[in-house]
Amino acid sequence: MTGLADAAVWASALTKRFASTLAVDHVDFRVEPGELFGFIGPDGAGKSTLFRLLVTLYTPDEGEARVLGLDPVKDLWRLRRKIGYMPGRFSLYPDLSVAENLSFYASVFGTTVERQMATIEPIYRQLAPFAGRRASALSGGMKQKLALCCALVHDPEILFLDEPTTGVDAVSRREFWDLLARLREGGLTIVVSTPYMDEASRCDRVALIQHGRILRIDTPDAVCAAYPLPLLGVRGVDRLGMLDAMRMHPHAESVWPFGASLHFTDRRAGADPRQLASELREWLAARNIEVEVTPIDPTIEDAFMLLMSQQERAEVAAP
Amino acid sequence: MSAFAGFVAKEVRHILRDWQTLLILIGMPVSQVLLFGYAVRSDVRGIRVAFVEPAPDAATASIRARFTADGETFAVQGTVTHVDQLESRFRDGSVRQAVIFPPMFAQRLGAGERVPVQVVTDGSDPNSGGIMEADALAILRRWEAERLVGQVADVPQALRPARIDIATRMRFNPTLESVNLFVPGLVAYVLVIVSALMTAITIVREKEMGTMEMLLVSPLRPAQVVIGKLAPYVVLGFLDVILVLAVSQVVFHVPLRGSPLLLLIESLLYILTALSMGILISTSANTERVATLAALAGLMLPTLLLSGFxxxxxxLPAPLRIISNVVPARWFVVIARGIMLKGAGFAELWRETLILASITAVFLIAGIRRLAVRLG
Incomplete structure (x- = not known):
């Protein structure tokens, strides 16, 4: 870690209240230049509020933040020239064409699409066939690419993308992240939020966020590796019966449905997962449930689910 | 292209793309002038008048002839001997006015006697009733006056006429053409719709679509956003003023006695007033529906009802009269009527102009100040 002055973004005890709810609750983090940094969390976790605090749209109730060394409260006009922002809501003009939307956002920053072609070329190439089409007539994936293009068209020093892939099909999501990877290779700092945990692996580092608090910040691999308990994958026919039974298991920390299988976390830290797997199989067999149990590596989602449930338990214990 | 020019270009695109709205904004002023000019006029034509003459003579015939001669105003329905015979015709509306003469009319006039003539008018619509009454009285008075100086043939002249003859004359609009009065008010009304309503909607639409969030994080200043939104509607509003004035000149021959240039400049000022009111609404309203209703209730109705239009x-009752002072249309109607009908110049109208300019400045500054730099 270097000094705060080198960070692309930092926040210290950043807090935003709406009436009685703490949307962002004393958040501390820093984003390094050139990093692709993800905020991962469910809807209502406070991601959009946090982004709006950083892009000068909200003023914090407590704490402070710097983006590119500038204070979003005091230096808003200088900062607005340097950041690219893609709001969570679709925010293009539906009655204007792709080309018109793009050239409008370019003109607002005193530039032109042609002059910025080097920056936007990889995205624009995909949009070009639809240049004359109205934004309202684009597919969801294309709309997001246009919005990204509009956020990039003034060659910003940092990009804030609030849930850019929400409501977009799986193929378009992958294409979108491929574009972000290319932009990151070009040296652009990107801060992105998403409710999709499978997207976390595309980030350099992720911050897991819930109820306005950051639960953990680390690389995706480190988040997974830090999973503290043995994790077992359970496959069987009667998933519902399995779920009910396993939740009664004396050593169950958590049981979650995960795709086609169930993920079982055993409370006995440090125990041999193979041993636990055969134990669990026999325990279920004794209850007339035939399953296949294998030790598995935790994913980001597992880590997040565990952290969330632990935080919730802590909140119940000490509100 | 500068940020501001780019913004104005975008606004122009929005307007041109929504051609249905544009068609309404251009077509409406023309249709309103025609509507007010032809249909909603308050001057009365073809008054169905009947005469009650127990004993027709030269004098009653002479008066009846005067009514018949003014065929544009009156449609003479015939003569009866007793007023009761008209009762049912008044009720079904086939007669709206009766002129009732006493028996031996000419004879008694000739004797220098004061002879009563009664005019009965259908008063179910007080506005037109008053006008019909005035029209009938005008003919009777003129006939009486001419008889006294001996111009009416076949009727004996009074010996020594010594009566005051009241002559009324409507200045600036001698024939009381209602379209002359409507046009200035109509301009005020049309501009409130085109300018105030449309600007109110256009800013709120950015909020509703979420594009305001993008505009806010851009380097565009609030004043640039406001003025960029105004600019195209100033042009559109100005086009409407010219359309209304042209149609009212060509079709209804509404006079323009004062300086056309002054009228256009004052119209421009009033367009700015209407736009600034629209911006004030849009900075407070969060949805298009609220903005529309606020513009209709808060601007259009006062413009119709409290402007003298x-x-x-x-x-108006005293409280409404006081409120009317802050209705900008009230001052514009005075200005426009002054220029069009009286041929007034700036020397006569500077006070109203100053009031209008002050209202505009207050609204515009308040609007720009209220336009948030941030969300929430």
Whole structure:
């Protein structure tokens, strides 16, 4: 870690209240230049509020933040020239064409699409066939690419993308992240939020966020590796019966449905997962449930689910 | 292209792309002038008048002939001997006015006697009733006056006429053409719709679509956003003023006695007033629906009712008369009527102009100040 002055973004005890709810609750983090940094969390976790605090749209109730060394409260006009922002809501003009939307956002920053072609070329190439089409007539994936293009068209020093892939099909999501990877290779700092945990692996580092608090910040691999308990994958026919039974298991920390299988976390830290797997199989067999149990590596989602449930338990214990 | 020019270009695109709205904004002023000019006029044509003459003579015939001669105003329905015979015709509306003569009319006039003539008018619509009554009285008075100086043939002249003859004359609009009075008010009304309503909607639409969030994080300043939104509607509003004035000149021959240039400049000022009111609404409203309703209730109705456009200010109850002072249309109607009908110049109208300019400045500054730099 270097000094705060080198960070692309930092926040210290950043807090935003709406009436009685703490949307962002004393958040501390820093984003390094050139990093692709993800905020991962469910809807209502406070991601959009946090982004709006950083892009000068909200003023914090407590704490402070710097983006590119500038204070979003005091230096808003200088900062607005340097950041690219893609709001969570679709925010293009539906009655204007792709080309018109793009050239409008370019003109607002005193530039032109042609002059910025080097920056936007990889995205624009995909949009070009639809240049004359109205934004309202684009597919969801294309709309997001246009919005990204509009956020990039003034060659910003940092990009804030609030849930850019929400409501977009799986193929378009992958294409979108491929574009972000290319932009990151070009040296652009990107801060992105998403409710999709499978997207976390595309980030350099992720911050897991819930109820306005950051639960953990680390690389995706480190988040997974830090999973503290043995994790077992359970496959069987009667998933519902399995779920009910396993939740009664004396050593169950958590049981979650995960795709086609169930993920079982055993409370006995440090125990041999193979041993636990055969134990669990026999325990279920004794209850007339035939399953296949294998030790598995935790994913980001597992880590997040565990952290969330632990935080919730802590909140119940000490509100 | 500068940020501001780019913004104005975008606004122009929005307007041109929504051609249905554009068509309404251009078509509406023309249709309103035609509507007010032809249909909603308050001057009365073809008054169905009947005569009650127990004993027709030269004098009654002479008067009846005067009514018949003014065929544009009156449609003579015939003569009966007793007023009761008209009762059912008044009720079904086939007669709206009766002129009732006493027996031996000419004879008694000739004797220098004061002879009563009664005019009965259908008063179910007080506005037109008053006008019909005035029209009938005008003919009777003129006939009486001419008889006294001996111009009416076949009727004996009075020996020594010594009566005061009241001559009334409506200045600036001698024939009381209602379209002359409507046009200035109509301009005020149309501009409120085109300018105030449309600007109110256009800013709120950015909020509703979420594009305001993008505009806010851009380097565009609030004043640039406001003025960029205004600019195209100033042009559109100005186009409408010219359309209304042209149609009212060509079709209804509404006079323009004063300086056309002054009228256009004052119209431009009033367009700015209307736009600034629209911006004030849009900075407070969060949805298009609220903005539309606020513009209709808060701007259009006062413009119709409290501006002197339809109801004279003098006829309003005192509290409404006081409120009418802050209705900008009230001052514009005075200015426009002054220029068009009286041929007034800036020397006569500077006070109203100053009031209008002050209202505009207050609204515009308040609007720009209220336009948030941030969300929430």
């Amino acid at each position: 339809i109801f004279p200010i003098a006829a």
